[in-house]
Amino acid sequence: MKSVVIEQPNQLTLAERLLPQPAAGEVRVKVKLAGICGSDSHIYRGHNPFAKYPRVIGHELYGLIDAVGKDVSAERVGERVVVDPVISCGHCYPCSVGKPNVCNELVVLGVHRDGGFSEYATVPARNAWAVPAAIPDENAVMIEPFTIAANVTSQVNPTEKDIALIYGAGPMGLTTLQVLKNVYNVQQVIVADRIEERLAMAQRNGADWVINNSQQPLAEALAEKGIKPTLIVDAACHPSILQEAIALASPAARIVIMGFSSEPSQIIQQGITGKELSIFSSRLNAGKFPVVIDWLARTLIDPTKLVTHKFDYQHVTDAIELFEKDQRHCCKVLLTFN
Incomplete structure (x- = not known):
C-alpha cells in the first residue's frame, strides 16, 4: 500500500x-x-x-x-x-x-x-x-474538524443572548461560527480577519458582521457600535490577540483559545480580574464525535461550505x-x- x-x-x-x-x-x-x-x-x-x-x-x-x-x-x-x-x-x-x-x-x-x-x-x-x-x-x-468546534463550545456554554467575536476565518473559525449560529442560535456573531476573501467565506457561513482588522482596529470598530463581546473565540492564536481580547471583552465574558503560539503573550492581569473574565483553552476533542454525527444527521451544520x-x-x-x-x-x- x-x-x-x-x-x-x-x-x-x-x-x-x-x-x-x-x-x-x-x-x-x-x-x-x-x-x-x-x-x-x-x-x-x-x-x-x-x-x-x-x-x-x-x-x-x-x-x-x-x-x-x-x-x-x-x-x-x-x-x-x-x-x-x-x-x-x-x-x-x-x-x-x-x-x-x-x-x-x-x-x-x-x-x-x-x-x-x-x-x-x-x-x-x-x-x-x-x-x-x-x-x-x-x-x-x-466530522473531526467540527469536533474541535464542539469541544470549544461545550466549555463556554453559548447562549442566544451572547455577542460572540471570532478571531480568524480559517477552517477552525468557520466551523465554530457554524456551530454558534446553527446549534446554539447565538444571535450576533462577529468575525475578524485580515483577508477579504476569508471574510466573504465567513459571511457565507452565517456571520452577522465581518471586520477586516487590517483596515480598522477592532477596538474602534466595536466602540462605534457600542459592542462589548460576551464570548470571544481566538481561532487565529497570534500572541497579541489575548491581551486585545481581554481589553475588548464585556465584564463576565468568556474567552477561549483554540490553538497555540510558541511566542509568549503579554497580558495585564487587572483586565482579567477587574472584569472577572473566564479564560478557557481547548485541545483536540473530548469524545465529541457522537455529538457532531448527531448535528450532521439533523442538518444543523453544513461542511460543504x-x-x-x-x-x-x-x-x-x-x-x-x-x-x-x-x-x-x-x-x-x-x-x-x-
Whole structure:
C-alpha cells in the first residue's frame, strides 16, 4: 500500500509499506477521504513539537472497515466510519474527569502514531465511529474538524443572548461560527480577519458582521457600535490577540483559545480580574464525535461550505502547498484515496 510519510521536516515521500494487520481491539480502515489540517502542515515543516519522525500524517479520515482484530465483532467489516484521532489511557486524572484529549499518556493519530494519509490505517475499534447512511462521504470526513468546534463550545456554554467575536476565518473559525449560529442560535456573531476573501467565506457561513482588522482596529470598530463581546473565540492564536481580547471583552465574558503560539503573550492581569473574565483553552476533542454525527444527521451544520479543493492523494505535496499559500481562496482541502 502507499502511505504519505514525512521522513523528516520538509521531506515528504509516497512510500510503499506493508499492509497493516489490526491488533487485538483494532480495526483496519480502507481510507476513502482525508482532510488536510494546519497541524499536518506543521509536522511537514518541522513546527510541531509533539511529532516524531518518520510519520504518516493525517488525523481527519473516513473510510470502510475491511478487517478486524481479536475481540472485535466481524460484523463491523464493511462499516462506514470516521476515526477519532485521540487515543487515551482511560484511567489517569484527565481521563477520569472527562478530558481524554489531554490524557497523561495521550497518543494522537498522525502525530505520535501513524495516521490516515495512507491507503489503509489501523486504529482502535472504539475510535472508529459508524456513519449513518444519510450522511454523504464528503460530510463524514469533515466530522473531526467540527469536533474541535464542539469541544470549544461545550466549555463556554453559548447562549442566544451572547455577542460572540471570532478571531480568524480559517477552517477552525468557520466551523465554530457554524456551530454558534446553527446549534446554539447565538444571535450576533462577529468575525475578524485580515483577508477579504476569508471574510466573504465567513459571511457565507452565517456571520452577522465581518471586520477586516487590517483596515480598522477592532477596538474602534466595536466602540462605534457600542459592542462589548460576551464570548470571544481566538481561532487565529497570534500572541497579541489575548491581551486585545481581554481589553475588548464585556465584564463576565468568556474567552477561549483554540490553538497555540510558541511566542509568549503579554497580558495585564487587572483586565482579567477587574472584569472577572473566564479564560478557557481547548485541545483536540473530548469524545465529541457522537455529538457532531448527531448535528450532521439533523442538518444543523453544513461542511460543504468549507470544502474548496480536492486532490488525489498522490498529489499531496501540491495539496499541502496550496493549503499553506493560498489563504484567499483555500479553506478545507480533501485528499481522495482508492
